[in-house]
Each structure stands twice: as structure tokens, then as C-alpha cells.
Amino acid sequence: SKEKILDTLEKVNTKLKEIFPTIFPGGEAKLILTDNNPLVAGLDLNIKIPGKNIRHLNMLSGGEKALCVIAILISFYLVKPGPFCILDEVDASLDEKNSIQFIKLLQLIKKNSQIIIITHNPNIMKEVDTLLGVTMEEKGISKIFTIKLDQLVKEHQSYQNLIK
Amino acid sequence: SKEKILDTLEKVNTKLKEIFPTIFPGGEAKLILTDNNPLVAGLDLNIKIPGKNIRHLNMLSGGEKALCVIAILISFYLVKPGPFCILDEVDASLDEKNSIQFIKLLQLIKKNSQIIIITHNPNIMKEVDTLLGVTMEEKGISKIFTIKLDQLVKEHQSYQNLIK
Amino acid sequence: MFIKRLEIYGFKSFPYKVNIPFSPGITAIVGPNGSGKSNILDAIRWILGEQSPKRLRVKELSDLIFAGNIQKKIDFAEVKLIINHDPPVWEKFKDFPEIIITRRFYRNGEGEFFINQKPCRLKDIQFLFLDLGVNPQSYGIIEQGEVSKFLEISPKERKIFLEDLA
Amino acid sequence: MFIKRLEIYGFKSFPYKVNIPFSPGITAIVGPNGSGKSNILDAIRWILGEQSPKRLRVKELSDLIFAGNIQKKIDFAEVKLIINHDPPVWEKFKDFPEIIITRRFYRNGEGEFFINQKPCRLKDIQFLFLDLGVNPQSYGIIEQGEVSKFLEISPKERKIFLEDLA
Ligand SMILES: Nc1ncnc2c1ncn2[C@@H]1O[C@H](COP(=O)(O)OP(=O)(O)OP(=O)(O)O)[C@@H](O)[C@H]1O
Numbered sequence: 320s321k322e323k324i325l326d327t328l329e330k331v332n333t334k335l336k337e338i339f340p341t342i343f344p345g346g347e348a349k350l351i352l353t354d355n356n357p358l359v360a361g362l363d364l365n366i367k368i369p370g371k372n373i374r375h376l377n378m379l380s381g382g383e384k385a386l387c388v389i390a391i392l393i394s395f396y397l398v399k400p401g402p403f404c405i406l407d408e409v410d411a412s413l414d415e416k417n418s419i420q421f422i423k424l425l426q427l428i429k430k431n432s433q434i435i436i437i438t439h440n441p442n443i444m445k446e447v448d449t450l451l452g453v454t455m456e457e458k459g460i461s462k463i464f465t466i467k468l469d470q471l472v473k474e475h476q477s478y479q480n481l482i483k
Numbered sequence: 484s485k486e487k488i489l490d491t492l493e494k495v496n497t498k499l500k501e502i503f504p505t506i507f508p509g510g511e512a513k514l515i516l517t518d519n520n521p522l523v524a525g526l527d528l529n530i531k532i533p534g535k536n537i538r539h540l541n542m543l544s545g546g547e548k549a550l551c552v553i554a555i556l557i558s559f560y561l562v563k564p565g566p567f568c569i570l571d572e573v574d575a576s577l578d579e580k581n582s583i584q585f586i587k588l589l590q591l592i593k594k595n596s597q598i599i600i601i602t603h604n605p606n607i608m609k610e611v612d613t614l615l616g617v618t619m620e621e622k623g624i625s626k627i628f629t630i631k632l633d634q635l636v637k638e639h640q641s642y643q644n645l646i647k
Numbered sequence: 648m649f650i651k652r653l654e655i656y657g658f659k660s661f662p663y664k665v666n667i668p669f670s671p672g673i674t675a676i677v678g679p680n681g682s683g684k685s686n687i688l689d690a691i692r693w694i695l696g697e698q699s700p701k702r703l704r705v706k707e708l709s710d711l712i713f714a715g716n717i718q719k720k721i722d723f724a725e726v727k728l729i730i731n732h733d734p735p736v737w738e739k740f741k742d743f744p745e746i747i748i749t750r751r752f753y754r755n756g757e758g759e760f761f762i763n764q765k766p767c768r769l770k771d772i773q774f775l776f777l778d779l780g781v782n783p784q785s786y787g788i789i790e791q792g793e794v795s796k797f798l799e800i801s802p803k804e805r806k807i808f809l810e811d812l813a
Numbered sequence: 814m815f816i817k818r819l820e821i822y823g824f825k826s827f828p829y830k831v832n833i834p835f836s837p838g839i840t841a842i843v844g845p846n847g848s849g850k851s852n853i854l855d856a857i858r859w860i861l862g863e864q865s866p867k868r869l870r871v872k873e874l875s876d877l878i879f880a881g882n883i884q885k886k887i888d889f890a891e892v893k894l895i896i897n898h899d900p901p902v903w904e905k906f907k908d909f910p911e912i913i914i915t916r917r918f919y920r921n922g923e924g925e926f927f928i929n930q931k932p933c934r935l936k937d938i939q940f941l942f943l944d945l946g947v948n949p950q951s952y953g954i955i956e957q958g959e960v961s962k963f964l965e966i967s968p969k970e971r972k973i974f975l976e977d978l979a
């Protein structure tokens with residue numbers, strides 16, 4: 320119904336106002352309907368990042384696009400926590416600082432939603448509750464094992480700094 | 484001309500036979516023409532990875548696809564070294580072991596071709612000849628500076644293990 | 648409500664039954680390239696009702712069944728989703744502290760669906776999750792390489808996510 | 814032959830002239846998200862003759878000119894590619910140990926091209942690199958997010974890369 324969509328949109332934008340500046344300091348993002356009638360309208364995203372003149376979303380860098388989507392996703396989950404959230408290497412294009420910020424945002428929604436994340440990023444691995452390893456020791460056959468952080472560090476050189 | 488295409492294809496496949504197994508142990512890859520007449524044919528890729536039954540390329544994982552393309556690229560450059568090769572975050576989906584293998588393959592072609600690579604991966608940064616930093620200290624304005632590895636390590640916690 | 652564990656047998660690169668435990672908080676799945684991580688997400692989307700071969704990264708649905716080389720013949724693919732249902736969310740299943748959803752697919756193309764061991768239709772599973780705004784394409788499930796999709800689709804398509812939320 | 818340096822002025826996020834030195838071996842470009850790394854690759858592809866706004870990630874070519882907020886008015890975008898040409902590769906320029914290729918674009922839509930300060934046409938620059946099998950779309954230039962493109966395009970399109978090589 321019309322009122323429901325408008326009400327939900329308002330709530331999401333309130334959260335987005337809070338979340339977006341934690342990723343883009345001084346930035347603003349707003350979801351807007353492309354038509355007065357919410358039933359036929361589309362949904363657009365308006366962004367402001369200080370010093371940047373974003374005329375259309377394609378001007379954003381690879382990492383900036385991923386960060387915008389993450390900010391919207393978190394805002395949606397803060398408005399209505401779905402039972403679970405499953406993310407497959409959404410952090411692949413993020414730099415170190417933004418991947419640390421990303422896992423902090425996930426902590427905001429983990430109270431009400433289960434999160435499953437697939438990643439190669441050590442900065443993310445060290446902040447999660449459970450680590451699941453997948454291997455193909457036998458060629459072509461996947462096996463699962465639960466791993467402790469210190470075991471992971473032993474196996475990979477670039478995880479040395481995982482030890483807190 | 485026909486002979487030229489066939490001859491080049493043969494050379495590339497010889498190199499691919501050598502390169503592909505360094506990424507997929509025991510694997511084989513071959514580029515084949517889809518028609519007897521090289522002038523109208525397309526180019527297909529046949530791969531074998533032990534224990535895996537690859538019926539079509541879409542079954543490959545995100546990282547496996549990137550690794551196949553890298554193997555083909557290196558084979559091309561070994562057959563005919565172009566003046567330069569510019570790669571923008573092609574390592575984003577690679578795990579630690581494969582990103583180290585990737586930079587080793589780049590070393591194979593750097594004698595005859597200049598390589599410029601954009602990356603967030605510390606395993607790659609520590610093996611290159613020159614590091615160029617790009618920053619936006621002033622909002623919206625890109626500046627360039629050359630960096631030394633030890634300076635980079637100071638700024639980023641996950642680069643601690645860069646020090647050889 | 649959360650996923651307690653997932654059991655996979657004969658689906659993609661899992662010829663032997665595996666049991667995958669999840670935490671109610673944040674679980675990270677890690678491992679080398681090509682080891683089978685995204686196949687686990689495919690298994691979850693499949694049990695939530697995904698029917699498109701392209702979105703499951705196969706040519707035909709029969710490619711979902713393990714196709715590698717082992718002695719044993721694998722005749723079907725099966726995925727079980729074990730959900731914690733305490734406190735209850737679905738009125739219909741309020742007496743079940745745990746709910747097991749099963750999907751099976753045979754080489755001859757037939758599929759079977761079960762909720763708590765009772766045969767049902769795919770629609771029943773899809774309706775169950777629809778109440779919660781969960782479906783294989785919902786905004787909370789992002790496939791590998793698709794993170795920027797939300798920005799690249801049309802405004803009309805984007806609005807569907809807002810409607811899911813409302 | 815290799816790229817000694819690149820000079821960028823007024824192009825995308827570079828309002829002030831910057832000089833970017835490259836090594837003849839391997840140069841890594843690093844920096845935070847959105848800092849301007851891919852813009853450098855866009856500058857190189859633009860000077861090699863790229864004409865498609867979509868492939869330069871803009872709506873219209875005028876978006877290539879710096880559009881941020883600074884006092885100074887930026888009227889044009891200019892990129893210079895300084896190439897080491899010792900030993901010589903191009904017969905025509907065998908007496909030049911260094912070759913400077915310049916491309917400029919004004920807000921009114923006009924473009925200017927120079928090779929060693931002499932005006933030329935875009936075609937002249939494109940032909941120069943064609944001899945070497947280099948063009949904005951060659952197999953040796955892979956844009957962000959496009960690494961799997963070679964596997965996903967049609968066999969006919971893939972063959973073009975083999976022809977470039979032959
Ligand atoms: N029906 C099948 N039978 C056997 N193996 C299969 C089947 N379908 C897919 N596979 C294999 O699964 C592998 C891909 O797994 P997946 O995409 O889950 O990897 P991943 O762990 O996500 O890797 P990455 O980190 O590179 O994304 C492929 O190598 C493919 O051969």
C-alpha cells in the first residue's frame with residue numbers, strides 16, 4: 320500500500336542518514352521515489368560526498384559502489400531485521416580501512432539477524448564469531464571443518480597480524 | 484592470414500601447457516578454433532583440472548575464472564611481448580596462495596613488457612619494483628606520491644608482514 | 648530464528664554428506680579458490696526455491712548433482728536446512744523448536760520437497776519464507792561479483808527491494 | 814619501449830597537474846577507495862584513443878573534465894604520455910629517444926592531439942599503437958571488474974585477441 324511504502328522509505332532514509340557518514344565522512348545519501356505515486360514509481364539514490372560532484376552513480380569507483388550498497392543494506396536491516404543475511408565476497412574491492420569499517424557495520428545488525436559471509440580478507444576473519452574452513456584436499460571434493468583463529472594464522476603468512 | 488593464426492595459436496598453446504599447471508597443479512588448458520577455417524572460426528577454451536569435470540566455463544569459481552584469464556594473458560605475452568600490460572585489481576578474487584603465484588607469473592614477462600598493476604593486496608605490493616601512492620587528502624582532488632615499502636607498512640596494520 | 652546448520656549431499660562439489668554448523672551471530676566461510684564456498688551459498692538459495700540454472704551457475708539443473716570422479720554413483724542431490732524455531736515465528740509450526748527443510752533432485756529431473764520430513768511442494772517452502780521477506784533474490788543475499796547490482800539495475804527493479812521491506 | 818611518465822591536468826579527479834613516474838619493470842598503484850587509481854587507467858586508455866563514454870565510466874565526454882569544487886576554473890582536460898623510445902620502435906620517429914603524445918579536450922567538445930608537440934589527428938595516434946597491437950581494448954589492458962570478460966564473451970569476439978597477437 321502507498322502509505323506503507325512511504326513510511327518505510329522515510330525510516331530507511333533516517334537510518335541511511337546515520338550510517339552513510341560513517342563510511343563517507345561528511346557524506347549524505349537519500350533514496351527517492353521517481354514519481355509521486357509510490358505504486359508506479361522507481362527508486363533512485365542521491366549521494367553527496369564532500370569535494371565530489373557525483374552526477375551519476377557510474378562515476379563512483381568500484382569500492383565506492385560496494386560501500387554505497389553496504390550502507391543501504393545495513394539501513395534496510397536496521398529498519399526491518401531479516402532472519403539472515405548472506406554475503407559472498409562483497410568486500411573484494413574494499414581497501415583496508417573500509418573493510419574494517421564494513422565488519423563494524425555488520426556488528427550493528429548481528430543482534431537481530433544471522434550473518435554468513437564468504438571472504439578472503441584477514442581483517443574480516445578476525446572479527447567474526449565462527450570461522451568455517453572449506454577445503455578440497457581430495458581433488459574435486461569439498462570438505463568442511465571449523466577452525467580456530469590461531470590455527471588459521473599458522474597456515475597463512477599474511478594472517479600473522481590476526482593475533483590481537 | 485590463415486597460416487599466421489594457426490602458427491600463433493600453436494605457440495600460445497605450447498606456452499599455456501607450461502603456465503597452466505603452475506596455477507592448477509596437474510591441469511591442462513588449450514585454446515581451440517571452433518571451425519577448420521581460421522578466418523571464420525571463433526576461439527574456445529578447453530580446460531581439465533584433476534578431480535573436476537568442467538563441462539562449461541561457468542562452473543568455475545570466481546577465482547578460478549580470474550586465474551584462467553591470467554594464465555592465457557601470460558601465455559600471450561610470452562609469445563609476443565606487448566610494450567606494456569595494465570591490470571586494474573585483477574587479483575581481487577584471489578586467495579593468498581594464488582595472489583603470490585600471480586605476482587610470480589608477472590615476473591616472467593616483466594623483462595620484455597612494462598607492467599602497471601592497481602591493487603589493494605599487500606602480497607602483491609611487496610614484490611613490485613615501484614610503488615605509487617594515490618591519495619585524496621584534499622577532498623575530491625587526487626595527488627600522487629612515490630612510497631617506500633617500509634613507509635607503507637607503518638601506515639597499514641595488515642601490511643606488517645610485508646617486511647621481508 | 649536462524650540457520651542452525653546445513654546438510655549437503657551430492658550437490659555440486661559435495662559428494663559425501665557434510666554437516667555445516669552456523670553461529671547465530673556472524674559466521675565467515677573461508678578457503679582456497681575453487682574449494683566450494685560459493686557452492687554452499689548456491690545450496691542455500693536452491694533450498695529457498697531458486698529455479699534458474701543460470702543463477703545457480705549451471706547449464707541444466709542436472710549439473711547440480713555431483714559430477715566428479717569417485718567410485719560411488721551419485722543419483723541425487725539433497726540439501727537440508729535446519730532452522731532454529733525457538734521462539735516460534737510460524738504459527739503453523741509453533742510446536743516445533745527446530746524445522747528441517749529438505750530439497751532433493753534426481754538425475755531423471757524429478758524433485759522432492761519436505762518440511763519436517765513431510766512431503767510438500769516447492770510453493771509451500773517459498774510461501775514459508777515469503778512471510779519473512781526472504782527469497783533467493785532478496786536484498787539480503789548478495790552473490791559473488793554482484794555487490795554493485797543494486798546500483799546498476801533500473802529504478803523500477805530497485806523499488807522491488809523497498810516493497811520487500813515494507 | 815615503455816611509459817616513462819604520464820602527466821595529467823584537468824582530467825577526472827586531477828585538477829592540478831600531476832606527474833606520474835613509471836618503472837620499466839612492475840609498478841603498483843595503491844591507495845584508498847575512490848582516490849583516483851582507476852582514473853589513471855582511464856587517462857591512459859583515453860590517450861590511446863578510447864572514445865566511448867561508457868567505457869570511460871562517464872555519461873558524456875565533457876564529464877572527463879574535472880567537475881569538483883575549486884576556485885580555479887578548469888577549461889580543458891589534458892593527458893600527456895611520455896614514452897621511452899630508445900632503442901627506437903617507430904621508423905618515423907627513430908631520431909627521438911623520447912616521444913610525447915598529448916590529448917586535450919575542451920568544454921566546447923573540441924579535441925586536440927599532438928605527437929611531439931606537432932598537431933595531429935586521433936587516427937595518427939591510433940595507427941601508431943596499432944603497429945604494436947596496442948589499443949584501448951587490447952588483451953593486455955584489463956579494467957576493474959572485467960578480469961573474467963575473456964571467458965564470458967563469444968568465441969568470435971575472443972578470436973579477435975588471437976588476431977591481435979598474430
Ligand atoms: N556438479 C558439480 N560436480 C562437481 N563439482 C562441481 C559441480 N558444480 C561445480 N563444481 C565445482 O565447484 C568448484 C567451484 O566452487 P565454488 O564456486 O564454490 O568455489 P569458491 O570456493 O567459491 O571459490 P572462489 O574463492 O574462487 O570464489 C568448481 O571448480 C567446479 O568445478
Ligand SMILES: Nc1ncnc2c1ncn2[C@@H]1O[C@H](COP(=O)(O)OP(=O)(O)OP(=O)(O)O)[C@@H](O)[C@H]1O
Nearest residue numbers: 380381382825846847848849850851852878879880
Ligand atoms: N570529472 C570528474 N571530476 C572530478 N572527480 C571525478 C570526475 N570523474 C570521476 N571523478 C571522481 O573520481 C572518483 C573515482 O576514482 P577511481 O574510480 O579512480 O577510484 P579508485 O582509486 O580506482 O577506487 P577503488 O579502489 O574503489 O577502485 C569518484 O569518486 C569520482 O567522483
Ligand SMILES: [Mg+2]
Nearest residue numbers: 544545685791
Ligand atoms: Mg566463490
Ligand SMILES: [Mg+2]
Nearest residue numbers: 380381851957
Ligand atoms: Mg578502481
